[in-house]
Amino acid sequence: MSETTEPMIRLENVSRVFPAHGEAEKVRALRKVSLSVPKGARIAIRGESGSGKSTLLNLVGGLDAPTKGRVVVGGHELSEFTERELTRYRATTVGFVMQAFNLLPALSARENVELALEAAGAPRAAGRERADELLGTVGIAERAEHRPARLSGGEQQRVAIARALANRPSVLLADEPTGNLDRKSRRAVTTLLRELSEKTGTTLLIVTHDPNTVAACDTVYRLHHGRFTGEPMAVNPSRRADSAREIEEADDQDTSDSSDDDE
Amino acid sequence: MTIATRVWRNVARGRARTLGVAVAVGIALSAFLILSQINTGIGASVASAEAALQDVITVQSAGASTFSFNTHMNGSAASKVATAPYVTSVQRILIEAPGANFSGGMPSGGSPPSGSANFTLYQGIDTDTSAGIGLFGGFGGESSFTITAGRDLDAADENSQVALVGSSYASDHSLVPGSPISVNGTTFQVVGLYSTGSMFGGGAIIMPYPAAQAAFAASGPNLLYVLVGAASDLSAAVQDLRTILGSSYDVTAPSEDAGGGFASALGSVLSSTQFEADAALAVGAAIMVVVMALVSAQRTREIGVMKAIGFGNSRVLAQLLSEGILLSAFGLPIGLLATVWIGPSVAQIVASSATPSGGPGGFRGGGFFTARLLGRVSFAITPEVLVLGIAVAVGFGILGSLYPIMKALRSRPAEALRHE
């Protein structure tokens, strides 16, 4: 990817401070974070709990707004969007996969996917067809009529991935997508995310603890107390399995390691 | 998938929630409907009673109660009243209830004795009183008085031994027009059956005054209803009658009787039911707000999800408001059924708590009439009631859901998604 091309995602000195609220003190979840993600890149973001990973993803997804700094996606600065444009952005430019799946419990798998198509204004008849196609792509076509409560975690996350990809977003955001899954489903979902992003050219930003998921990406960033630490690490495509092991081992040593967190 | 489908799915999914909200709405709704129907019914009654009583004077033996059936007036008093100034007509009323025990008249504050079950009420009444005061006998003035078989009594019956029989009494005793009936040993002929919506009327036997007086060998009527030509003559007429009759008779104008009178009794019921209906509405709204706040806490996350996948505030609002209204609408049938079922009992409670005891000199029928009117309040589901019920249910639905939804919508999706 050439240096002159506008990156798909660009964060410039982004800070997010959650103001004090009752008993809770104010939290600096992100501190002057900058990041540049080329189109089609697959980025993993690691970091201990509370380091600001979800906050970062929410900012990119237009679900939250920074206290300071700029978030630019696909050439548009999100803070300049009107409410209507922001709604449209959430519907079409980004897809979101969350740890808790967040499917609507009253709706079937198919209807959950259709909902995303409806949000983007797709005609109803076409929506149903496309929803079934998407469920086929994620490998659960036969579960289309089932409600979330009757699906396993892995199946629910597949539905969530189908939903996130429904409107062919340029950016797929995944917040610990394998965090609630068993080992087998973790692998399947990781593979699915990787394959789909390869096939569609979607830029992938995954927050994860899962070494296998990390290793499925191309570049790994590490957040610590709201800042990126160290240099981004490139994953060797021919040695993904080894990378996963190395990351796991590094994690074990990491526990005592900490950078200064002064502002 | 339409918004209506999703609304229905969400409401149908939370069965316990839907039932809970429906019951809460139903209770609040029926409380409101019952009280407002009592209120409306009484409002109309107060107006008509006040109008009807404007030119009415009652005369009884001093210290007597309306229900002291033994205190007959002197027969000559009635004729003196008829020739007094301002008086345009006099209706003599004889009330006999052999076997009934009303020592001291109406139990204070209580409801009237419950009719034909324990005793038979006989009424002698002037049949040629075209003005038709008839508050007691159900003659003329009583709107729900209807002849169900045979004919009404008329002026020509004055000296005949004929009777009208309440339809409930008639069916209990297999009486039809033409049947003979024994009144204190004298045989009368039934000429018609009648019904009223009231407690006494349906079971009473009504005869022309002279025949009834003879049958019971009564010295005179228990009560006179006196009509004066114009409401403006009322005070003067009362003064004159007091002078003519002296201290052995009580002369009262119900419309001027502020203490414990008929109209004022109704007036107090009116204002208290108005207050209670308003309170029911407020309590219902409060219940709805609390219930919906609890319900929407669970749904904050869903609101976050919908917004995260690209639904605008207006679409989320439309869906959740519709859900709130539908949820509340489930309370409508419960509220309407409860209104029909428990409305009459509530009217009884209101009647017994609101009826005055009828102190000396007051219009002693007050409590009785109040109770009768409450007994007549209809709790049927008329189109008006249905519309009112729907309006209140929809109002509850909107009121209950608006605040929690707005709160969830104002926060950013990221925040809503953090909600457990």
Ligand SMILES: Nc1ncnc2c1ncn2[C@@H]1O[C@H](COP(=O)(O)OP(=O)(O)O)[C@@H](O)[C@H]1O
């Ligand atoms: N809406 C919020 N209000 C207050 N504090 C928040 C909010 N969201 C996140 N935080 C705080 O910001 C910090 C970073 O949170 P988060 O980005 O969720 O961390 P991670 O995803 O890395 O576990 C945490 O201390 C968290 O408690």
Ligand SMILES: [Mg+2]
């Ligand atoms: Mg997180």
